[in-house]
Amino acid sequence: MTTRENREVREYRPEDFTWRVREVKDWQGGIEMMIEIDQLDGCVSFGETVKDAKSGLRESLYLWLRTYGESQLPDVQGGAQLIYLDPPMEEEEFDYINRELQLLKG
Numbered sequence: 840m841t842t843r844e845n846r847e848v849r850e851y852r853p854e855d856f857t858w859r860v861r862e863v864k865d866w867q868g869g870i871e872m873m874i875e876i877d878q879l880d881g882c883v884s885f886g887e888t889v890k891d892a893k894s895g896l897r898e899s900l901y902l903w904l905r906t907y908g909e910s911q912l913p914d915v916q917g918g919a920q921l922i923y924l925d926p927p928m929e930e931e932e933f934d935y936i937n938r939e940l941q942l943l944k945g
Contacts, residue, residue, distance in 0.1 A: 851900060851904065851909075851912070851915065852897070852900075853874075853876060853893070853896040853897055853899075853900050854920050855915045855920075856876045856877065856878055856879065856900075856915070856920075857876070857877040857878060857920065857921040857922070857923070858874050858875065858876060858877060858896075858920070858921070858922045858923065859873075859874070859875045859877050859922075859923045859925050860872065860873070860874050860889060860892075860922060860923070860924050860925065861873050861875075861924075861925040861926070861927065861928065862927035862928065863885075863927070863928040863933075864928055864930075864933045865885075870927075871885050871886060871887055871892075872885065872886055872887070872888060872889050872891070872892045873885050873892060874889070874892040874893060874896050876896070876899075876900065876903075877921075877923070878912075878913045879900070879903050879907075879912075881903065882896075882899050882900055882903040883899060884896040884898075884899045
């Protein structure tokens with residue numbers, strides 16, 4: 840006879856974490872919105888509007904969990920969600936990112 844380990848299954852939502860919201864330049868020189876989960880490096884979504892970026896954040900969180908695993912999550916606190924509004928990306932920052940990407944291409 841086998842017994843199953845009794846585990847609590849928790850569904851994580853983007854709203855469980857702190858967000859950083861920022862206007863950034865897209866690769867065509869236009870403007871788009873970026874939302875990043877502050878505690879999860881690389882968990883980010885982009886969209887034409889905050890609503891669009893927010894809708895992609897759930898998938899980004901799912902992919903982050905598949906890549907790094909639930910054990911790598913920070914403690915998730917209940918309560919109010921924090922959202923930081925970062926200043927829009929400056930032209931110099933956009934140019935710097937593009938120069939760095941060109942160096943990576945070699």
